[in-house]
Amino acid sequence: MASLVGSRVERKEDKRFLTGKGRYTADINLANQTYAIFVRSPHARASIKKLNIDKALKSSGVVSILTGKEIADDKIGGLIAGWAIRSEDGTEMKCPGNPPLAKDNVNFVGDPVAVVIAESLEEAKEAAEKVEVDYKVLKAVTSTADAMNGDTIHEGIEKNLCFDWLLGDRQKVKEAFDKADKVISIDIINNRLIPNAMEPRACVADFNAASEEITLYTTSQNPHLSRLIMSAFGNVAPEHKLRVVAPDVGGGFGSKINVYNEDIVCSWAAKKINRAIKWVAERSESFLTDIHGRDHVTHAELAVSKDGKFLGFKNETIANLGAYARVFGTVTPTYLFGPCATGVYEIPAAYTNVKAVYTNTAPVDAYRGAGRPEATYTIERLVEKASMELGIDKTELRIKNFPTAFPFKQTLVHTVDSGDYVAGMEKAKQMADYKGFEARRKESEAKGKLRGIGVTSYFEACGIAPSAAVMSLGCGVGLWESAEVRFNPTGQVTVYTGSHSHGQSHQTTFAQIAADELGVPIENIDIVHGDTDKGTFGMGTYGSRSLAVGGIAIVNACKKIVEKGKRVTAKMLEANPEDVEFKDGEFIVSKSNKKKTIGEVAFACYLPGVRDEMKSPLPEGDEPGLKETSFYDPSNFSFPAGTHIAEVEIDPETGHVKLEKYTACDDFGRIINPMVVEGQVHGGLAQGIGQALYENAEYDETGQLMTGSYMDYTMPRADNFPEFNIGYTCTHATTNPLGVKGCGEAGAIAAPPTVMNAVIDALGGQEVTMPATAEKVWKACKNLKKSNAKAA
């Protein structure tokens, strides 16, 4: 049987998605359901003086209106940060309470204060307009850079500072800088982004009064984790009385990791009113209340010797958390950011200092890449600048500082098991025709255009992560993953995974893995996920961990099936278990060449006997049935890496940046399905290029979101992109049996610095901030013209 791993198996999920048969949360309608509308603060910062629901209650069709008071009275818990970070001075981070419905204070536009539940959506909307809230508006804090100088948002949290964290050794860095020939420094902004999943958030909550069970259908990337948080911290229901189902989910990019206010409120309220409640976000609500991403202000420095060796690295960053610290809000700008900020380079001394601040803006949390795009942007912009200032070719300078021996002990935290950065760079250069660039630059010049080329070499820490390691660093949970592989008596297989697919094609990729492990045709394998009532626990899908952690749990569970199969075969064929081999779905006794198919073995496990004889195929000690579970805790992170090269052409008259060429050469370890991987790379690149050239979430000084719709928030479109030129190098991960590393975030991590390095190259080294909009680039072109004129 040919191996399925490595081949372009057509996606099992396509039939349902392409024929409109996907079943998303908003498609779910329960008998006798009601509709919820949330009353949200129109102010970025205010105290609630009075909230009057009398008029609204009289509005037609209203079933119930609940506010922050009721939720507090019922002792329903607030939203939490999942990772405890300690400041450099040893103090614990400071987090404000974040009740699901605000009672006393609101802290960003969109913060919910009440929920209106009615017989129809229209009636709920109508009534919501009649809820009267008397706010005392307070001065908002919106700027990341100035947040520490603003009014105190949360009582007791001075300077709006959640923590002031350090990773690395300041003294060693100082010594390295003292010895340096040159110091390259840079001030950069990592612009705030809005994830914009295609499917807006939604939930349907149901309560069964007889069994006292709450079922919550919700747009989550991690239903098991949501249930745990809602039970343990939300006090919504004990875990065994709470079922969380995340059916088809239309994209998450991190924005659907969090348990949100609406999940908790609808679950709690469904029990209170003893009826099902449905809530579906409008797109404007998504803009305002989905978590946002990035939003860093950074000063970084690189100490170099004159021949281009990197000696030391400093990174001083202010990270905006938004109004509250959420699930991955505090780890994103720390452990997901700091360790990767030294990039793919041997740098003997380094530190990263992050001050995480609260502002009156939507909470900021993990968004595709989470911390690693910010890290890569910092180091790769700095390295590019170093190449300009040192006059060393940008690819040569990088190669000079690449590690060549693996495992590579990276400066701050990680030990990278495998990779070949030089090979990746050489291949990328070839794919991009790096040598031919000068000629292309001249051609552009002849047309009155400016052309630039930009390079990024990156690595990322994915496959999060060894539980003991992350818990020692403050993580509230272990980051293992589980799988259950269940044979049916008649030979088909159901695989339950704790990972969740919201666009990642688990149904196909995971089935390919199981098919190879078990020798069962892929058509006979079903992947089940997304329901806490089906299968064991899982931590969910983010951090490019589904395959590298969840996939391995499947492999391990399959291996246990095979082990049992060997024992059963041995008993059936009267051989030694050690003499039984398994290949392509058959158990073969090596000495006699007798065999049993895995289907026969499964059948025997479920029907362990024969007519007229007292005889069992099961060896002593083995139970009937064929089902195995694995909880896999990875031994290390996985480390995808690669080099990307972009070329842009700028029209100096209009400032328009045209992305002419984009080359991505990635090392994702073993590739299970190249077609699926291409999809992941394309999507990541679109988001990364979006950050560099188009997307930006902007608040005004009063905390109103200026980019609250697609009229003003620039989502990139297909016609903004060239054909992507994609290639791979493959060094297998040594830390897991599949040799896989993860591919979901690479594009979003590498593209921003790649594109910006190209833009800044075209602009003769002039800095522009992301996104490189026409006006910013136009201004830079004017400056360039002036300085060129002066020079001439």
Place this chain on the structure above:
Amino acid sequence: MKDFNYHSAKDSKEASKLASSSSAFLAGGMTTIPSMKLGLATYKDLIDIKNIKKLSGIKVSGKSVTIGAATKHVEVSNSKDVKKAIPSLSSLAEGIGDPQVRNRGTIGGSIANNDPSADYPSACIALNATIHTNERKIEAAKFFKGMFETALKKGELIEAIEFQIPEKSSYQKHPNPASRYAIVGVYVAKHKEDVNVAVTGAKSCVYNDKEMSKALSGNFSSSSIDGMDLDSSEMNSDMHASADFRASLVVTQAKKAVDAC
């Protein structure tokens, strides 16, 4: 969205009779429906005019192209007749919004709405259009009054727009990257007697740039407007483009248009 009455008018007369101070005509609905959904506008009556036969279709004579008010953007962009007579008008229509918008939005709706960054108003000015209503004919130069303001009276219905066929013309738009409306759009048309340089997006209302028109009437070459320093004091300024950038773009787009003619 608040409740409203839906009417489908069979002719212009019925449509204008149904009109009141709390009604709107429903053409493509691409402006009306979103503003109702967002609660920015409420109407008691929506009067659908798409079924009025007379309002749709494209006619070309020797001197002019006449487009029915309820003709969709996609029909204008796909029309072989328009492509032949005034290719720039066809490409303008092709550059409006996205396929969904082009498949519903109409030329009459666009002009009646007079959004300061809409594309069609510039075509009307540049191509010396005549707006035919159920009551009268209005010259384009007198039709666009100000931001979202036109010469139309309550209940007056645009029936068709008649464009003068120029010798040469081109429309060049610098789109808002998010919405793809014009940050600045410049429509240059060279007629036998004169040259029009109609500018949209730059100010509160579409206008004919007299300075550039004059320069180009003297010498129809981009060099005659190159480096022109326009007064930006009345130009729009928002998060997508400052007034200075818009002033520069007006000249740049005008030059591009002349070069493309």
